[in-house]
Amino acid sequence: MKTLSFDPIRADVAITEKEKSAALHANALLHNGQGAGNDFLGWVGLPSALGEEELQAIETEAARLRDLAEVILCIGIGGSYLGARAVYEALSDPFNLLHEHPAKPILLFAGQNLSEDYLARLLAAVENRSIAAIVISKSGTTTEPAIAFRLIRDEIEHRYGRKEAARRIVAVTDRSRGALKTLADREGYRTFVIPDDVGGRYSVLTPVGLLPLAAAGIDIRSLLAGACEMERATADGVPFDENPAARYAAVRNILYQQGFMIEILASYEPQLQYLAEWWKQLFGESEGKQGRGIFPASVTFTADLHSMGQYIQEGERTLFETVVSVAAPEHRVKIGSDPDNLDGLNFLTGKRLSEINHTAELGVSLAHADGGVPNLRIEIPRIDARSLGTLIYFFEKACGISGYLLGVNPFDQPGVEAYKKNMFALLGKPGYEEEAEKLRRKL
Numbered sequence: 001m002k003t004l005s006f007d008p009i010r011a012d013v014a015i016t017e018k019e020k021s022a023a024l025h026a027n028a029l030l031h032n033g034q035g036a037g038n039d040f041l042g043w044v045g046l047p048s049a050l051g052e053e054e055l056q057a058i059e060t061e062a063a064r065l066r067d068l069a070e071v072i073l074c075i076g077i078g079g080s081y082l083g084a085r086a087v088y089e090a091l092s093d094p095f096n097l098l099h100e101h102p103a104k105p106i107l108l109f110a111g112q113n114l115s116e117d118y119l120a121r122l123l124a125a126v127e128n129r130s131i132a133a134i135v136i137s138k139s140g141t142t143t144e145p146a147i148a149f150r151l152i153r154d155e156i157e158h159r160y161g162r163k164e165a166a167r168r169i170v171a172v173t174d175r176s177r178g179a180l181k182t183l184a185d186r187e188g189y190r191t192f193v194i195p196d197d198v199g200g201r202y203s204v205l206t207p208v209g210l211l212p213l214a215a216a217g218i219d220i221r222s223l224l225a226g227a228c229e230m231e232r233a234t235a236d237g238v239p240f241d242e243n244p245a246a247r248y249a250a251v252r253n254i255l256y257q258q259g260f261m262i263e264i265l266a267s268y269e270p271q272l273q274y275l276a277e278w279w280k281q282l283f284g285e286s287e288g289k290q291g292r293g294i295f296p297a298s299v300t301f302t303a304d305l306h307s308m309g310q311y312i313q314e315g316e317r318t319l320f321e322t323v324v325s326v327a328a329p330e331h332r333v334k335i336g337s338d339p340d341n342l343d344g345l346n347f348l349t350g351k352r353l354s355e356i357n358h359t360a361e362l363g364v365s366l367a368h369a370d371g372g373v374p375n376l377r378i379e380i381p382r383i384d385a386r387s388l389g390t391l392i393y394f395f396e397k398a399c400g401i402s403g404y405l406l407g408v409n410p411f412d413q414p415g416v417e418a419y420k421k422n423m424f425a426l427l428g429k430p431g432y433e434e435e436a437e438k439l440r441r442k443l
């Protein structure tokens, strides 16, 4: 059974044979390792390559953390954070905390910002809860998670003592390098490895995403099964018309050539909001370089129809929209009848909310296409672990292909260093004195 389909429903794109073979060639490069950034292709065969032993190690550790803590603090940023958050938010009840018996453990995230108030409130909120931490950083030196970890580690050590802290802290990092690895070895933390050949934004199906998700009770085997299914569907040698990732990549590349510089990922399910955040990093860091690349943006409808809808309908005509559509909801809610009908909604009596939501989706797609916004559509059957695995691998594969079609290395992110250099210089980090002087002259 196919769990994902891609369809450029309302987009004026006739894909030529040349464009089809370019997309297939780009896909082949991901498999034969002859393209740029070929030392970061570990994610391509990852879902099917993940061994039983590693999976069991993750599940055992996850179960141990679940027994130990009511709240697990996940520390990381970018690719070391967004994948886990995307799947966790998609599969969790957003009102969990209001239930009499909330599902536990609760994952809370830190290290994805430098906000003093955020961290102070987080630490205050867990004051009377048993806590554990999963700290995730491939480089082991990223400032935001390193600062959050220093503060959270202090809290854990202060509360439980250093020996017990070593049972409550798990590090996911490089096999041998980086400050986090050194610290983990010194303190005796359990560690999981981020493979050398998997970059942060492609790492959700490694322990980076799998450990926190398993700790939250999410079925990571189904997530991987979905990813495996898409790995097969997009394998090298699959004809263009049957490879949804190649088709999506080809279509977005054609639209980019036509002047559509901004892609809006739209969803009608608020639980997919963080999936869009993950998608934005994936495509933004992979494609936005050398003065090129589609700018990835996102909206959650129908809420954003009442904020961004005006612009999308009538603003600059450089946008195209990719809708992640969910075929069936998990719950049933029907509209009742009202004898007074003061709100005039009796014409909807007996309809399910999902029917209205899907009709809104159709109406929006027609309106936006009429307004000059090409519409692409990705459909998944439901929001479950399997479909999310499928979707994740689909986007990863499409992103790799898109990057090669664009002519960039989709696996580096040199531009991210510029802000770090300035921040370190302004904060007085040793070794940045010359940079600091240059910056001061600009102030």
Ligand SMILES: O=P(O)(O)OC[C@H]1O[C@](O)(CO)[C@@H](O)[C@@H]1O
Pocket: 077, 078, 079, 080, 136, 137, 138, 139, 140, 141, 142, 145, 200, 201, 285, 413, 416
């Ligand atoms: O896992 P690390 O090394 O802390 O990096 C976190 C994130 O920072 C970046 O290196 C730059 O934003 C991302 O590519 C990565 O996902």
